[in-house]
Amino acid sequence: MRHLLPIARRAALLCRDGAANGRIMSSGTTSLTPDTPPIGAALSRLEATVRERLDSGTAASSYVASLAAKGPAKIAQKLGEEAVETVIAALAEDRTALAGEATDLVFHLTVLLAERGLGWDAIAAELDRRDGVSGHAEKAARQS
Numbered sequence: 001m002r003h004l005l006p007i008a009r010r011a012a013l014l015c016r017d018g019a020a021n022g023r024i025m026s027s028g029t030t031s032l033t034p035d036t037p038p039i040g041a042a043l044s045r046l047e048a049t050v051r052e053r054l055d056s057g058t059a060a061s062s063y064v065a066s067l068a069a070k071g072p073a074k075i076a077q078k079l080g081e082e083a084v085e086t087v088i089a090a091l092a093e094d095r096t097a098l099a100g101e102a103t104d105l106v107f108h109l110t111v112l113l114a115e116r117g118l119g120w121d122a123i124a125a126e127l128d129r130r131d132g133v134s135g136h137a138e139k140a141a142r143q144s
């Protein structure tokens with residue numbers, strides 16, 4: 001179900017299932033599971049595990065190691081597949097599916113970043129650098 005080919009079937013299932021229940025938070029975002037750890041802690045823990053698997057995991061016992069053994073192009077392909085599935089879930093207005101697919105997406109991005117020698121600290125630094133800079137203003141500065 002997670003491959004690109006059956007996407008139409010998956011989209012139909014997602015549409016049939018309809019919107020999932022979600023708890024609306026004061027920020028306007030939706031939490032499906034209360035009392036979860038901060039995202040930074042979750043990403044750091046995942047990154048540490050992924051790095052350990054890339055360094056010393058075996059394909060037989062580790063999905064990360066088995067994916068890495070197929071090379072960066074395969075990791076990138078999986079990331080692309082998960083991106084498409086995330087879009088499908090979003091358009092199906094199924095929050096549970098969207099959270100699951102977005103998690104798959106973030107997981108595979110973590111693997112790709114780590115395999116390329118990057119970690120979430122680099123992304124955090126770039127987000128921090130961009131903080132408060134309007135996208136419109138940044139684009140206008142680029143064009144002038």
Ligand SMILES: N=c1c2ncn([C@@H]3O[C@H](COP(=O)(O)OP(=O)(O)OP(=O)(O)O)[C@@H](O)[C@H]3O)c2ncn1[C@@H]1O[C@H](COP(=O)(O)O)[C@@H](O)[C@H]1O
Nearest residue numbers: 001002003046049050053057061062063064065103104107
């Ligand atoms: N978060 C995840 C995670 N999310 C998704 N997946 C796996 O990602 C794979 C992708 O899904 P697919 O259905 O597309 O996989 P597939 O059909 O086997 O893919 P291909 O045949 O196309 O390669 C599935 O095997 C999922 O189980 C994950 N595998 C691992 N993790 C984390 O990574 C850690 C290390 O995992 P291992 O390397 O397996 O020990 C785990 O402890 C988790 O924290």
